[in-house]
Amino acid sequence: MTDQPTLRDGELVLRPWRLEDSEATRHLHDDEIARWFDFPTRAPSPEEHRSWIERTGSEWAEQARATFLVEWRGRAAGSVDVRLQDQGVGVLSWVVYAPFRGRGLGWRAVRLLVEWSFDALGLQRVEAHVNPRNRASVRTALRAGLRKEGLLRGNTTLAGVTQDTLVLGRRRGDAHPDSREGFTAMLDSTLPTKRAIAQGVLRSKTGEILLCELVYKREWDLPGGVVDRDESPAACVVREVREELDLTVAAGRLLAVNWLPPLLGWADATVFVFDLGTLDAELVEQARLQQREIRAVHWTGPADWTGRVAPYNERLLTTLHGHTGDTLYLEDGTPTA
Numbered sequence: 001m002t003d004q005p006t007l008r009d010g011e012l013v014l015r016p017w018r019l020e021d022s023e024a025t026r027h028l029h030d031d032e033i034a035r036w037f038d039f040p041t042r043a044p045s046p047e048e049h050r051s052w053i054e055r056t057g058s059e060w061a062e063q064a065r066a067t068f069l070v071e072w073r074g075r076a077a078g079s080v081d082v083r084l085q086d087q088g089v090g091v092l093s094w095v096v097y098a099p100f101r102g103r104g105l106g107w108r109a110v111r112l113l114v115e116w117s118f119d120a121l122g123l124q125r126v127e128a129h130v131n132p133r134n135r136a137s138v139r140t141a142l143r144a145g146l147r148k149e150g151l152l153r154g155n156t157t158l159a160g161v162t163q164d165t166l167v168l169g170r171r172r173g174d175a176h177p178d179s180r181e182g183f184t185a186m187l188d189s190t191l192p193t194k195r196a197i198a199q200g201v202l203r204s205k206t207g208e209i210l211l212c213e214l215v216y217k218r219e220w221d222l223p224g225g226v227v228d229r230d231e232s233p234a235a236c237v238v239r240e241v242r243e244e245l246d247l248t249v250a251a252g253r254l255l256a257v258n259w260l261p262p263l264l265g266w267a268d269a270t271v272f273v274f275d276l277g278t279l280d281a282e283l284v285e286q287a288r289l290q291q292r293e294i295r296a297v298h299w300t301g302p303a304d305w306t307g308r309v310a311p312y313n314e315r316l317l318t319t320l321h322g323h324t325g326d327t328l329y330l331e332d333g334t335p336t337a
């Protein structure tokens with residue numbers, strides 16, 4: 001095994017730990033480090049700390065882990081490491097000592113380590129396992145170019161309390177975090193996504209509205225469904241009506257946008273309600289219903305809705321009934337203004 005190198009980015013240096021670093025760094029152990037690594041709050045003893053430094057050398061020799069002291073303007077400011085796993089994967093970890101926090105050393109040190117891991121160690125992927133409440137560390141990982149990938153629920157404990165773990169990762173071929181594409185991908189991985197549903201109002205020549213009696217729930221509902229990834233709401237309602245009723249329709253005017261708050265374990269959702277025009281009642285009678293989802297379809301009016309449709313849908317249908325004006329904005333079926 002070759003000697004562990006020294007890496008540089010201006011005044012920031014990553015170099016192998018030496019036994020003589022122990023006295024300058026041992027007392028920089030603090031509650032923040034103890035909290036997130038579940039270490040004792042007391043500083044390690046001189047023997048414990050020196051044997052840890054020795055271990056960093058043997059782990060390098062065994063190609064198990066590369067641990068670097070973070071030096072800033074010649075002073076020991078922290079420690080970063082990458083633990084080597086099978087399949088070219090490295091697991092990252094980092095510490096910046098309290099006097100050096102808050103000036104962006106953490107992410108710069110991690111980024112230097114990551115790029116060296118790709119270039120010199122030939123890793124294909126690096127990842128970090130971070131407590132989602134450790135905000136400074138989540139920011140550190142993102143700025144180092146890792147993307148949020150997923151949440152492991154209740155897979156670890158801190159001080160005996162069950163905790164979740166956020167997994168963040170960067171792959172060798174990912175766009176560089178300083179490029180527009182890389183920055184966008186990082187930010188995109190952190191932004192909330194909201195469920196979208198597209199439904200359609202099909203009317204009979206006499207103004208009744210078509211509702212579906214469903215196999216999987218008691219309440220009747222408008223035809224439509226959940227919008228797929230990269231699908232527009234208008235394309236979704238056309239696809240859903242074809243799948244559910246075997247009818248070809250065109251998505252007409254947007255009648256309403258209805259935001260539904262979280263309900264019975266479902267996340268909140270935004271419903272786009274389109275006008276699908278009028279249909280001959282016989283056409284619907286001949287429709288081939290998708291047996292897996294639809295038991296029957298019914299032409300309905302206000303007298304049929306109470307008790308048959310969900311309360312928020314009764315409010316929506318009542319509002320839509322006879323409304324011919326602009327697109328409505330509703331929350332839980334109710335106009336907000």
Ligand SMILES: CC(C)(COP(=O)(O)OP(=O)(O)OC[C@H]1O[C@@H](n2cnc3c(N)ncnc32)[C@H](O)[C@@H]1OP(=O)(O)O)[C@@H](O)C(=O)NCCC(=O)NCCS
Binds near residue numbers: 037129
């Ligand atoms: C996580 C850690 C390495 C960050 O190092 P750092 O050099 O201070 O990081 P930065 O200066 O880039 O700050 C990162 C973010 O945390 C915030 N932050 C940093 N120090 C802070 C402090 N003392 N108080 C409040 N916020 C702080 C910064 O404002 C920044 O947020 P922003 O991007 O929204 O502006 C450091 O806090 C640390 O060593 N923590 C304990 C060890 C740890 O948690 N390791 C990771 C285990 S997976």
